[in-house]
Amino acid sequence: MKYLTLEYDGDVAIVGLNRPEKRNAISDAFIEELDTVVTQVNGRAKAAVIFGHGPHFCAGLDLAEHVKKTPFEGVHGSRRWHEVFARIQRGKMPWFGALHGAVVGGGLELASSLHVRVADATAFFALPEGQRGIFVGGGASVRTARLMGVSRMTDLMLTGRSIDADTAERWNTVNYVVPAGEALAKAVALAKHAATNAEISTYAILHALPRINDMATEDGLFVESFIASFTATSPEAEERLNAFLSKRAGKVTNPNG
Numbered sequence: 001m002k003y004l005t006l007e008y009d010g011d012v013a014i015v016g017l018n019r020p021e022k023r024n025a026i027s028d029a030f031i032e033e034l035d036t037v038v039t040q041v042n043g044r045a046k047a048a049v050i051f052g053h054g055p056h057f058c059a060g061l062d063l064a065e066h067v068k069k070t071p072f073e074g075v076h077g078s079r080r081w082h083e084v085f086a087r088i089q090r091g092k093m094p095w096f097g098a099l100h101g102a103v104v105g106g107g108l109e110l111a112s113s114l115h116v117r118v119a120d121a122t123a124f125f126a127l128p129e130g131q132r133g134i135f136v137g138g139g140a141s142v143r144t145a146r147l148m149g150v151s152r153m154t155d156l157m158l159t160g161r162s163i164d165a166d167t168a169e170r171w172n173t174v175n176y177v178v179p180a181g182e183a184l185a186k187a188v189a190l191a192k193h194a195a196t197n198a199e200i201s202t203y204a205i206l207h208a209l210p211r212i213n214d215m216a217t218e219d220g221l222f223v224e225s226f227i228a229s230f231t232a233t234s235p236e237a238e239e240r241l242n243a244f245l246s247k248r249a250g251k252v253t254n255p256n257g
Contacts, residue, residue, distance in 0.1 A: 020054025060105025109138035
C-alpha cells in the first residue's frame with residue numbers, strides 16, 4: 001500500500017496513515033486505499049485502531065488536488081468520503097483513534113467517524129475551512145457538530161483558531177487525553193478490551209445508539225426495548241450472564257480504588 005500501513009495485534013487491526021511528508025493529507029487515492037483496508041480489516045479483526053505516521057495524525061484535505069476539481073467532481077469526491085467514513089462508523093467493529101499533532105479539517109472529519117478517540121498532549125484541532133474559502137465536505141457538519149456542538153464548530157470555522165487536547169476533551173471531541181507519545185498504546189489497549197465483547201452487543205452499540213439518538217424520546221425507548229431483548233436472549237449473552245452469576249466473570253471495577 002502507498003498511503004497506509006496495516007498490521008495486526010491479535011484481534012486488533014492497526015492502521016497507519018502513511019503520508020508524513022504531506023502531514024498525512026487525504027487525497028482521492030488515499031480514500032480508495034482506506035476503503036480497501038476497511039474491507040480487509042472487516043474480514044479478520046474484531047476492533048481497529050487508526051494512527052498517523054510522522055509528527056501529525058492528519059492535516060486534512062489535499063488542497064493541491066482539490067483546487068483542480070470541477071464543482072460536480074467535488075460533489076462526487078465529498079460523497080465518496082461520506083461513503084468510506086460511514087463504513088467505519090456504521091461497520092461491524094469498533095474503531096479507535098490515536099491522535100497526535102495536527103488533527104485538522106479532513107483529519108478531524110476522519111477522527112469524528114471513529115467510535116473512541118485518544119489524544120496525546122501534542123494534539124491540536126482545527127477547522128480552517130472558512131479561512132480557505134471552502135466548507136467541510138467529509139462529514140463534519142454532521143459528525144463533528146454532534147460531538148462538539150454547532151456553536152463551537154461555528155467558532156472554529158469562523159475564526160480559524162485551534163484548540164488543544166484538553167479543550168477538545170471538554171468539548172466532547174475526544175474521549176481520553178494522555179501524555180505525548182502514549183496515544184497509540186492507549187488506543188490499542190482499549191481496542192483489545194473492546195474486542196472481547198460479545199459480537200451482538202458490539203453491533204447493537206455501534207448501530208442502535210446513534211440511531212436512537214436521532215429519534216424522538218418515545219420512539220427511542222421503544223426501539224431500545226427490542227434491542228435489549230434481542231441481545232439479552234442470544235446464546236452468548238446467556239453464557240456470559242451465567243459466568244457472571246457463578247462468579248467466573250469479573251465485576252465492574254471501582255475507579256476510586
